[in-house]
Amino acid sequence: MPDGFDKDVYPEPPRRTPAVEKQTGLPNPAxxxxxxxxxxxxxxxxxxxxxxxxxxxxxxxxxxxxxFRRVPDLTExxxxxxxCNYEAEMQWRRDHKVDQEIVxxxxxxxxxxxxxxxxxxxxxxxxxxxxxxxxxxxYQSRYGDxxxxxxxxxxxxxxxxxxIAERKETAAED
Amino acid sequence: xxxxxxxxxxxxxxxxxxxxxQGFSNGRLLTRTTPKTESAAVRYGSHGKPMFVFKPSxxxxxxxxxxxxxxILLTGIPVAAIITYINVFIGEAELAExxxxxxxxxxxxxxxxxxxxxxxxxxxxxxxxxxxxMALIEIESEKAEMRRTQMDVxxxxxxxxxxxxxxxxxxxxxxIDYSPKSTPDN
Numbered sequence: 448m449p450d451g452f453d454k455d456v457y458p459e460p461p462r463r464t465p466a467v468e469k470q471t472g473l474p475n476p477a478x479x480x481x482x483x484x485x486x487x488x489x490x491x492x493x494x495x496x497x498x499x500x501x502x503x504x505x506x507x508x509x510x511x512x513x514x515f516r517r518v519p520d521l522t523e524x525x526x527x528x529x530x531c532n533y534e535a536e537m538q539w540r541r542d543h544k545v546d547q548e549i550v551x552x553x554x555x556x557x558x559x560x561x562x563x564x565x566x567x568x569x570x571x572x573x574x575x576x577x578x579x580x581x582x583x584x585x586y587q588s589r590y591g592d593x594x595x596x597x598x599x600x601x602x603x604x605x606x607x608x609x610x611i612a613e614r615k616e617t618a619a620e621d
Numbered sequence: 622x623x624x625x626x627x628x629x630x631x632x633x634x635x636x637x638x639x640x641x642x643q644g645f646s647n648g649r650l651l652t653r654t655t656p657k658t659e660s661a662a663v664r665y666g667s668h669g670k671p672m673f674v675f676k677p678s679x680x681x682x683x684x685x686x687x688x689x690x691x692x693i694l695l696t697g698i699p700v701a702a703i704i705t706y707i708n709v710f711i712g713e714a715e716l717a718e719x720x721x722x723x724x725x726x727x728x729x730x731x732x733x734x735x736x737x738x739x740x741x742x743x744x745x746x747x748x749x750x751x752x753x754x755m756a757l758i759e760i761e762s763e764k765a766e767m768r769r770t771q772m773d774v775x776x777x778x779x780x781x782x783x784x785x786x787x788x789x790x791x792x793x794x795x796x797i798d799y800s801p802k803s804t805p806d807n
Contacts, residue, residue: 499709499712502709502710502712503711503712503713506711506712507715508714508715509714509715509716509717509729510714510715510716510717510729510730510731510732510737511716511717511718511719511725511729511730512716512719512730513725513730514719527762527766529758529759529761529762530755530758530759530762533754533755533758534755537751
């Protein structure tokens with residue numbers, strides 16, 4: 448993520464550079480190495496990248512995110528209405544893809560948190576961990592064992608069985 | 622001091638490798654004469670005797686590798702050059718919000734210029750595929766509908782007999798000759 452990322456979700460860790468108190472007159476070899484790396488690698492690469500960016504600036508073009516209209520669900524389709532079924536199925540597939548990407552983003556956040564915290568990630572990454580657990584549990588319960596040929600109808604049937612099981616549970620409790 | 626001994630060892634090694642070429646490693650640069658071949662101590666692995674080394678032929682292996690490199694690079698280099706040119710001088714698209722009252726073309730939803738070109742020139746727009754699929758589904762569902770109604774109509778007309786189908790022409794009843802069975806003694 449070079450730029451344009453959410454600073455709240457990926458916070459920068461606090462800097463831990465110590466205050467330098469030089470006690471010798473000799474130059475710091477770390478400084479020399481840093482300068483060496485900077486002038487041999489960093490500066491040429493940055494100038495090349497800037498030149499490439501200038502070439503890109505000359506003819507800019509854009510790409511957009513395609514927004515699809517919402518169509519009636521599978522629950523709102525009549526029985527023999529195959530067209531309605533098809534559109535609902537396509538919408539379900541798009542939503543499935545979106546949900547997969549959501550799970551990936553949450554997983555990436557957890558990974559970033561672990562990378563940030565280092566060895567104390569078990570203690571400090573609670574929020575991201577809970578969020579990931581919640582999201583993956585929800586994904587599992589909705590799209591979980593549908594299999595490779597999962598479709599909107601199978602998902603709906605799974606939801607129906609889930610609701611039946613819930614109802615049985617609440618009935619058993621009462 | 623250690624560096625000097627390393628340099629001296631390197632000079633001796635270079636002299637051993639090629640005893641005739643003693644360019645700058647020799648100390649007697651100013652008073653140079655052609656060095657005698659016996660003066661440099663050379664130690665051959667074959668004890669001084671010229672050896673004719675038997676090796677299996679590497680002609681086929683080298684030919685194969687040469688041809689492999691040739692055929693891979695024949696299209697590889699132009700493709701790599703074109704892709705580098707496109708990535709450096711044309712560049713990828715930037716993400717932007719859809720402007721007001723503007724419907725983007727179907728290729729404007731992709732980032733890389735080559736993908737955009739393929740989507741623009743080679744592929745059909747996904748809306749067209751969608752509509753084609755929906756048309757097929759419509760046709761098939763209409764066919765299924767018609768076939769189902771025809772089946773129902775056939776069943777009912779045959780059963781009830783009050784429709785235009787299943788009318789079998791029978792003879793005129795007045796033509797029937799009842800004479801063979803008209804009296805009980807026939």
